[in-house]
Amino acid sequence: MKKLKIILAAVLIASIFTVSGTNSIWADNLFSGFFKSTEKERSNSANSGDLIVVLDAGHGGRDSGAVGNGLYEKSLTLKIAQYCKAELEKYKGVKVYLTRANDTFVDLSKRVSKASAVKADVFVSIHLNSSSDTKAKGAEVFYPNSNYRPSIGEKGRKLAGAIQKNLVSLGLRDRKIKTRSSMIGSKYPDDSTADYYAVIRGSKQAGFPGVIVEHAFISNPSDAGKHLKTAVALKKLAAADAEGIAACYGLKKAKDQTLTKTKITKLTGKTSSSVSIGWSKVKGASGYEIYRSNSRDGVYEPIASVKKATTVSFRDRSVTSGKTYFYKVRPYKMSGERKQTAGFCAPQKVRLLNKPDIFVDGKSKARAKVSWKQVSGAQKYEIYRSDSKNGQYKKLAVVKDYASFQDAGRTSGKTYFYKVRAVGTGIKGNTYSSFSISQSDQ
Ligand SMILES: [Zn+2]
Incomplete structure (x- = not known):
């Protein structure tokens, strides 16, 4: 604002004052009832x-x-x-x-x-x-x-x-x-x-x-x-x-209420090419950021940002069969346009299992041997059987220390189809490979 030099007379009638040459109208008029x-x-x-x-x-x-x-x-x-x-x-x-x-x-x-x-x-x-x-x-x-x-x-x-x-x-x-x-x-x-x-x-x-x-x-x-x-x-x-x-x-600063870290509570391979990750909910978080690396101390890249406070799980489908991945999660909080993040949780690892290649040997009509090559990282294998290739498969057995299974529960004259998947460890749940291609004994 400039020092005022009031131009009186006509301006006064117009009830607007001009301030020293600029048109800053610091009017001294009263807009009654305006x-x-x-x-x-x-x-x-x-x-x-x-x-x-x-x-x-x-x-x-x-x-x-x-x-x-x-x-x-x-x-x-x-x-x-x-x-x-x-x-x-x-x-x-x-x-x-x-x-x-x-x-x-x-x-x-x-x-x-x-x-x-x-x-x-x-x-x-x-x-x-x-x-x-x-x-x-x-x-x-x-x-x-x-x-x-x-x-x-x-x-x-x-x-x-x-x-x-x-x-x-x-x-x-x-x-x-x-x-x-x-x-x-x-x-x-x-x-x-x-x-x-x-x-x-x-x-x-x-x-x-x-x-x-x-x-x-x-x-x-x-x-x-x-x-x-x-x-x-x-x-x-x-x-x-x-x-x-x-x-x-008497305004108080919005406390940068320190967000606590989260913790990975679930990490499993869902198939040979997807990972399911879950974490604990953090009070005050607006969402969560998920990072991934190929090694524990390697470079972690952001792979997803979950933008809902209530969503505490994510399915990562951008993974490759047979590889090992490390995950870290951190909560964030938006205050206006500002993003505040907490520290990362401890990284957790998951190994994706390759799907087994299986071979079925129908030695006799009553017995068949289903065998496969060991899948690295697998703890056990699940064998499934069906009467038709695209029918319903039922779990026949779980095999721990072998890479084969003898099916003696067959009815003569029938054709059976087999599928096997590898099972490994995960956090709060097993890690599964995808199912093998279905094979019959014919
Ligand atoms: Zn001014």
Whole structure:
């Protein structure tokens, strides 16, 4: 905001003041009844418990705001507003809106009506100061006067104080917190003198406190150099605002409630080319990431992200028969756009079993020998039999130490079909190969 040189007369009739050459319309006119005046003052509880903060990046579009030291106020206020939003969203129980999110012109009255529309609890207008005296420097915050709705003035004063304290602690000169009342006799509905600044006045009429934060002087080389030229510096200004708001409204940081690690509770080969993995549910997790490697201490690659807190299993079909795989899982949590992950669980191993090649020797009509080549990693084999190739197969036997089985339970004159699968160990369940090709004794 620039120092005011009020152009009177005709402009006064139009009830808009132009500020020193820019079209920053810090109107000292009162839009009586423009904002629906809320009879009751808002309280946090009126808004489903969340504190609604509206951040107002000053100027924008054709209104560049103040310009100095190669900097445009409208660009810096937008950055500070965006950084401040991100900072505030680290807290619990707060919802943050911007009156503009890009380089557009927004009318002052529109800024407050936008805030009113989202049921704002507080309106924070973000500005940079400027003066023809380039020695002028420091931070100041404007808050509502004590007229009309004194409690709004009081809330605003506390907020202004909290923000100003943080700005001063960054090394900015303390220009104090201030009120400014109308100089042309604008009145509130109760006939008391209105606040001078349109957004402070409009906010009070709409039922919430509005403050204007003049972070630093864009016209001062030292303020500009130390506080406005880098993203790091702007983020500090934004954090000063956010922490001031948080302190004033008693917001608590959303505890990065440390996610605990999970544990693989199930890991089995389902076929020769799929793995089934299960893990324990972690409180507070939004989902889980599954990683895989070919060796215990090798490089683990992400293979899947389970995006549901309630899903604690995954089937990995991108595996190859006969190979050994190691799996690790970690939970993650989304807070807004931020992703927080816990550490990985201990890796667990599964060996996929090749499907056996079998041979059936029908020595006699009553007996047959089913044999196969040992499958490495197998603990035992299951032999299945059916009357027809594509019929129902029934488990005949489980063989542990041999690679063959004698079927003596045959009826003469019938043809039988056999299938075998290898069985290995897994976590909470066996690991199975796929079934062999079905063979008959003919
Ligand atoms: Zn400004």
